[in-house]
Amino acid sequence: MTNILELSNLTKKFDSFSLNNVSFSLPKGFIMGFIGHNGAGKTTTIKLILDMLKKDSGSIKVFGKDNLIYKNEVMERIGVVMDSTYFVEEWNLADLEASVSPFYKNWNSKKYNDLLDDFYLDKSKKIKELSRGMKVKLMIAVALSHDADLLILDEPTSGLDAVSRNELMDILSDFITDENKGVLFSTHITTDLERVADFITFINKGEIVYSGTREELLEKYLVIKGGRGVLEPSQRELILGYREHSVGFDGLIEASMLRMMPESVVYEPCNLDDILVRTNMGGNSYE
């Protein structure tokens, strides 16, 4: 599998936060969900890929090329959607096209107009008159109008209603039907990823704790439940996000550790939200 995006030992230090040795890769033809709590380092990683932040060390390769040395070439082929717009609010959608299209050799004006029509966006409207959902669709229209091979989306769904989120997932599914393309999709709303993500990269406190297929991640952990007082302290330590309530406990456990648990406990498959929430609850360290 050829990688469309490859990060190796990426490090960036701030006063109160650091991104440590972040490494993962996204093969062509797939959607990768980039998950983590707020402040885990998702946006920092994306900003490093886009050269908005300067890395301290490590390497970033996009389409097999260094993202800084070949910046112009690389950016021609990347479509970006951030969590808030970065266009002049006074522009209408025609002004926007006139301003950004000269930067792309492959800008397709017909596609831009078709996408605006598909998204029910009026070209004469000012950007400041658009709703949050419409602004996200506008960023997607721009990202898709220059024949991008890699889409990088940073929390595009936060603040969107369920219908708009569903539409976005459809757009991504359509986009990825071309096996030479790829999507890196950062979000903390993991339900968005259940439908579309082939790979998941999970970042916590600036460190990658998992990067692989979604199925493997979901198979790796189980939600475990049981009555009060059935666990030995050593067993309790194996549980992530251990929570006690009036009739018992629940938590998350690595599937391979299930044999260490008493027979009386019950377990069930977990979802991405369980993993995200439990790891944020403290208790066990997450290895």
Next chain:
Amino acid sequence: MNRILSFVKLDYAALKPYIKSIYMFVVIVVFMGLVNDSISLMFTMVMVGLPMILTYPFAISEKNNLDTLYSTLSLDRKDVVVGRYAFVLINEIIAILVLVIVAIIKSNFKPLDMSSEELVLYVCILSMFFSFIVSFQYPILFKLGYSKAKLYTYIPMMIIFFLIGLFPSIVQRLNLNIDLEAVGHMIFTNLVPISLLTFSLGIIFLVLSALISMKIYEKKDI
């Protein structure tokens, strides 16, 4: 080169929110130039007003998160800086052309208060001051952004007005025997080289300033 020109075009497009106040400024300058006896007033207004207008792209950029836009485009950071300085030069040239055209139109109705050689010298000196002001402002604007840098952008104009105001007393206090008449004579007998020198100094200011801005913007976290 294409990217830099595209960036200049983007800067002009970004000025849309301020376009009315810019037109208003141009109308007032031209009107004052036509009705006032002295042509120099029009030039001074441009020297003071244009550097302020040229900070608008930073204001708009900050308000609308345009540094992020630049990062998503096929655009090097140095192209952003070079493009912004090219935007300055283009505006300076447009301003000079407008001023000269107004002066020519005015001269058809009424004799100007300076000869054409003096006019060229005047334009070159103002251009040097203008370049000095912008050269001071831009690296700070690139470093701090518009809101934080706004106060500092007034400093070069204050320096210029302060020095002009204090010049006679400095001369007196230091007991300098400057023969202003001789200086004036020297200038007016060497109009072409002095015009070239002042214009070149302005360009040197801008080039040095652009190099500093490039270093600043290259390192900046957006």
